[in-house]
Amino acid sequence: MSGIPMDRAAYEAEERAATNRLGMWTFLATEVMFFGGMFVAYVLYRSSYPDAFAVGSRTMELGCGTANTAVLLVSSFFMALGDRAARKGDRGALRGCLVLVALLGMAFLAIKGYEYASKVDEGLIPGRGFRYPGPPQLPLFMTLYFAMTGLHALHMILGVCAVAWLLWRSSPRRHQSVPVEPVAIVGLYWHFVDCIWIFLYPLFYLIGR
Amino acid sequence: MKRLLRENRDLALVLAGLLLLLFASAATVLLPPAAWKSPFSLAVAVAKTALVAAIFMRLREHGGLTRVFAAAGVCWLAILAVLSAADYLTR
Numbered sequence: 001m002s003g004i005p006m007d008r009a010a011y012e013a014e015e016r017a018a019t020n021r022l023g024m025w026t027f028l029a030t031e032v033m034f035f036g037g038m039f040v041a042y043v044l045y046r047s048s049y050p051d052a053f054a055v056g057s058r059t060m061e062l063g064c065g066t067a068n069t070a071v072l073l074v075s076s077f078f079m080a081l082g083d084r085a086a087r088k089g090d091r092g093a094l095r096g097c098l099v100l101v102a103l104l105g106m107a108f109l110a111i112k113g114y115e116y117a118s119k120v121d122e123g124l125i126p127g128r129g130f131r132y133p134g135p136p137q138l139p140l141f142m143t144l145y146f147a148m149t150g151l152h153a154l155h156m157i158l159g160v161c162a163v164a165w166l167l168w169r170s171s172p173r174r175h176q177s178v179p180v181e182p183v184a185i186v187g188l189y190w191h192f193v194d195c196i197w198i199f200l201y202p203l204f205y206l207i208g209r
Numbered sequence: 210m211k212r213l214l215r216e217n218r219d220l221a222l223v224l225a226g227l228l229l230l231l232f233a234s235a236a237t238v239l240l241p242p243a244a245w246k247s248p249f250s251l252a253v254a255v256a257k258t259a260l261v262a263a264i265f266m267r268l269r270e271h272g273g274l275t276r277v278f279a280a281a282g283v284c285w286l287a288i289l290a291v292l293s294a295a296d297y298l299t300r
Contacts, residue, residue: 029282036286077224080265202250
């Protein structure tokens, strides 16, 4: 067999991979717009009611927010490490990294659940049950908090499911090849969700303190 | 795993930088209120995102077309923000 068909196959595989990555970046651009509307709403309302939003920021649990940011940054590191392991064909290292990413993702969701529960206890849920003493615009801050962090948590849940799928997909009993491209694509999604939280953290936990 | 960490020191350095930036922005709450604190927190967020995008998402290694697609989302968001703010602030 001549080398030409092999070269063409390699070329086509590389083209397919580049197209997949470009498609994922396009999807992420739409996600920026998806979250963007809420970020713009936050900025406009914050500029209108700075005092109420400062009170809102002080009701946030800084330790939980900081811990969650650290958890996500470390999870992104292991995802990047897993991506490199996949490209080298190191299945064991890839699966180890994916397990750590999934565990860190679940740890993030557990901390977020604890935070939500404490907000319920403090009467900070917008609606009839809102009983926290403060400015009248405080429920608006809490509405934005639950909408934006809730949407982010939903993305995290989908991310953990995608990582679990990668673990199944990279099982040596099921597939002979290491899933290089799926790891790269899910990795892009995971890092993007991390980037969204990187901005949610100062907006809700730091500004106004 | 140890071998993997040893072979990828560049990623470990980026993680160390990200955590350093995180603790620098968190530490600002210990300081008395000041006008520079909010812009500083947001600048740190931009720096962290740039590191994640360039190194972890491998944007640095990709071609110009991928970078254009990545920048497009941010550009559309900037247009949305500017037009919304222009309407809101001039009412």
